[in-house]
Amino acid sequence: MSATVLQKTPLHALHLELGAKMVAFAGYDMPVSYPEGILAEHRHCRESAALFDVSHMGQLCLAGDGAAPALESLIPVDIIGLAVGRQRYGFFTSASGGILDDLMITRRERDWFVVVNAACKHADLEHLSTHVGRRCTVRPLPDRALLALQGPKAVNVLARLDPVLSNSVFMTGVNATLAGAECFVTRSGYTGEDGFEISVRASDAEALARALLDSTEVRPAGLGARDTLRLEAGLCLYGHDISDVTTPVEAGLTWAIPRVRRAGGARAGGYPGADVIEAQWARGADTRRVGLIGQERVPVREGALIVDARGDKLGQVTSGTLAPTLNRPIAMAYLAASHASPDQDVYAQVRGKNHPMRVSAMPFVPHRYVRA
Amino acid sequence: MTPHLIISSVHLWLHGRPYSITQGETMTTKYTPDHEWINVEGQEAATVGITQHAQDALGDVVFVELPEPGRTLKRGDVAGVIESVKAAADLYMPVSGEILEVNEALRADPSLANSDPMGHGWFFKVRVTDMSEFEQLIDAPAYEKLVKNA
Numbered sequence: 084m085s086a087t088v089l090q091k092t093p094l095h096a097l098h099l100e101l102g103a104k105m106v107a108f109a110g111y112d113m114p115v116s117y118p119e120g121i122l123a124e125h126r127h128c129r130e131s132a133a134l135f136d137v138s139h140m141g142q143l144c145l146a147g148d149g150a151a152p153a154l155e156s157l158i159p160v161d162i163i164g165l166a167v168g169r170q171r172y173g174f175f176t177s178a179s180g181g182i183l184d185d186l187m188i189t190r191r192e193r194d195w196f197v198v199v200n201a202a203c204k205h206a207d208l209e210h211l212s213t214h215v216g217r218r219c220t221v222r223p224l225p226d227r228a229l230l231a232l233q234g235p236k237a238v239n240v241l242a243r244l245d246p247v248l249s250n251s252v253f254m255t256g257v258n259a260t261l262a263g264a265e266c267f268v269t270r271s272g273y274t275g276e277d278g279f280e281i282s283v284r285a286s287d288a289e290a291l292a293r294a295l296l297d298s299t300e301v302r303p304a305g306l307g308a309r310d311t312l313r314l315e316a317g318l319c320l321y322g323h324d325i326s327d328v329t330t331p332v333e334a335g336l337t338w339a340i341p342r343v344r345r346a347g348g349a350r351a352g353g354y355p356g357a358d359v360i361e362a363q364w365a366r367g368a369d370t371r372r373v374g375l376i377g378q379e380r381v382p383v384r385e386g387a388l389i390v391d392a393r394g395d396k397l398g399q400v401t402s403g404t405l406a407p408t409l410n411r412p413i414a415m416a417y418l419a420a421s422h423a424s425p426d427q428d429v430y431a432q433v434r435g436k437n438h439p440m441r442v443s444a445m446p447f448v449p450h451r452y453v454r455a
Numbered sequence: 456m457t458p459h460l461i462i463s464s465v466h467l468w469l470h471g472r473p474y475s476i477t478q479g480e481t482m483t484t485k486y487t488p489d490h491e492w493i494n495v496e497g498q499e500a501a502t503v504g505i506t507q508h509a510q511d512a513l514g515d516v517v518f519v520e521l522p523e524p525g526r527t528l529k530r531g532d533v534a535g536v537i538e539s540v541k542a543a544a545d546l547y548m549p550v551s552g553e554i555l556e557v558n559e560a561l562r563a564d565p566s567l568a569n570s571d572p573m574g575h576g577w578f579f580k581v582r583v584t585d586m587s588e589f590e591q592l593i594d595a596p597a598y599e600k601l602v603k604n605a
Contacts, residue, residue, distance in 0.1 A: 104514075120569075121540045122515040307514070307541050382518055382538050404540060405517040434520075434536065 092138035093228045093288040101303055109201035111139040114305040124304035125311050125407040128274055129448075132234035133304035134295050137273075141204025142224040142282055145211070146194040153215035154188065154195060159331070159354045161341040165190040170254040170269050172339050174331065175210060180359030181327035182334065183210065185319065187280075189256040189269055196256065196267060198229065198280070200321045228288035233278030233312070235451065236300040241268070241279055244294070248279070253452040262294035263287075273309060275316025275450045314413060315406050317374060317445025323385060324372060324401045324415050330360055333368045333417065370398060371423040374445040375431070377412030379438050380405075383431040389416050390430050390437065397422050397429055408448045414440070485549075485589060486598035492573065493549045493581075495589060503549060504577040505537065505568060508602045513539040516568040519546075521557040522579055528554065530588055535578060537568065550588040552581040 089112040098105065103114035114136065116124060127133050145154060151163045160173035167190050175183035184203040189196045199207045204223075211221045232241060242249035245259040248268060256269035264287035272278035283291055295301050310320070319325045325334045342348050346361050377383055387400040403414030414431070422429055425444050430437035484494045490509035495501045510516065520536040528534055528548045535546035557579045561567050567576035583589055593601065 115541070116514060120515050122517075311540060380518055381520070382543070384543065405538075407540070 090139075092136055093285040094136045094138065094230075094292055097289055097292055098136065098303075103303070103305060106306070108306060109139055111201065113139060114303070115307045116305040117303050119302065121305070121307040121311060122407050124302065124308035127302050128234045128276060128304055128308060128312055129408060130234070131302070132232055132236040132240055132278075132298070132300045133274075133308065134292065134301050135231040135233065135304050135306075135309055136228075136292070137231050137280070137309075138228040138285075138288065139201040140229055141197075141199040141201060141207060142227050142229060143197050143199070143204075143208065143211075144191075144194040144222050144224060145197065145215075145219050146222070147219035149215075149218035150195055150220075153218040155344075155350065155353065157210070157214055157354060158186075158188070159340045159344045159357070159360070160188065161343050161350075162188060162190075162195065163350070164343065167192055168255050168257060170256050170271055172254075174325075174336070174339070175207065176331070176354055176356045176360065177327055178355045178359075179327075180330040180332075180356035180363065182321070182325045182329060182331065182336075183207070183327055185321050185325060185336075187269070187271060189267075191256065191267070196282070198282075202322060224282075226285050227282050228285050230281045230283065230288065230292060230295070231272055231274075231278065231309075232281065232295060232301065233272045233274040233304075234276050234300075237276075237278045238453070240295060240298045240300050243298075252455045253277070262291050264291050266291070270453065273316075273318055274312035275318070275446055275448055276312075277451055277453045310402075311404050311407055314402055314404055314415070315408055315446065315448040316450060317415075317447060319372075319415070320402055329372070329417070330356075330363055330368070332360060332363045333370055334372045337364060367420065369420055370417045371420055372401070373416055373418050373423050374443040374447060375400070375403075375414040375416055375429070375440040376409070376443045376447070377414070377431070377438060377440050380412065381433055381438050382412050383414045383433055383438065383440065387414070387416075388432045389418060389440070390432060391422065392428070392430070394430075394437070400431065406447055412440070413443075413447050415445075418442070485592035485594060486601075487547070487549045487592055488601060489547050489549075490602075491547065491549050493589065493592065495583065495586075500555060500580055501550070501552070501583050501589065502577050502580050503534075503546075505546070505572050506598070506602075507572055509544075510569045510572045510576070513537060513542055513544060513568075515540050516565040519561055519565050519568065519578070521562060522554045524554050524556055526554050527552065527584075537565075546578060548581070549592060550581065551584040553584075554579055555582055556580040 098114040106115045158173045170189040174185040267282040383403040398418040400416045406413040427442040518538040
């Protein structure tokens, strides 16, 4: 056991009151599941609405005239052209083309609101301060909680509290007043469902969470369900499916790099590792992130080797679970390009036996985002 | 952007929540520190499963790997695997013996290990080689104490 004292989110007491199983995650004491269990929480999110505490994640804002070009010098996304209220997915890249963290950026009236991974937030802040700290104001927001309300009925719940949210669409953000609390709410998430992420003052978080849980549609869900939901949705988990040794090309995330930042675009390159990424993009990566569906019932977990019919190594699993919606094992893996196209048959080694899996397009479960 | 929690042993997930052991015949049911129970039904044939506490610690069981009937295994050998959504745990032989039968209903519906761990969620039956190994296991009050102090 580590002697490190775990940090608590503003909802910690509520988690205990709800009977959550708590685990250490990224330095925080977090709920992995509630008494209903991961499968029930997962299904409730797909069918109704689930409330997640993601306050451990890093929230920060960048302000000043130099903020947009400063962010573009670190992230291959169109930030200068981002309209107020619009949100983008992106990543910090390293000089060698790896991914330092993935993140969400929303342009607000007076600043850019950024959400980063919990485990990376201190490094991200240092990265920003070091490289763009003189070009704009970089301000962490440790006094804010982050709640995710995810699922097809999330919109009903939030629109009752503030009708402005009924008009929002996927990947936009807006100010809203929810149960008396001033919030910044984006229509986005990490489950593949329609849903919202709510940034709220820490002191207002518990009252808001209780108000949301009072709705008949809403039940709490922990990090366990969040992981199975995001995996079914084909969304990467930083530190597992993407890292500083995987490039956006290998990870299949080049869709997040807009035309204006690609070779030949008006603001091509200009971010760390652009030369490496562009060259690999043009040439094609030797290994690629793929989805795998198990042809047998045995779950295939992170670290499992993937081999071909002759037993030669093709790659390794980076995330895997039994998909609650499909009731079959699913996984993400990095495979040799020769085997990285859909419907290829490969084998996962689990406890010394080879189990057949098939390369599959992702998401494993269709996204149900509400677009304009 | 979320967690990934695979553990290799049930131990890590124990939270020290007390459970009352519902099994009536404490004389014929014993427990292991690995949170398995073994019930001797007579003729040295015993039934093995996981405890209420183990199923709660694991969460939703989605897959079990059961031993091959006819195989003889020693006490402490890995007899099978229990996998929940987030965790994989080994199932150990509480005593040495020959595997007589496995629970095919559990293989088809692993959630039986959650809903009825002491009953329909049993894992396998074993012909006990040496009953003194059974006698050395802990009884219900001692197991309950172990769980409380975990």
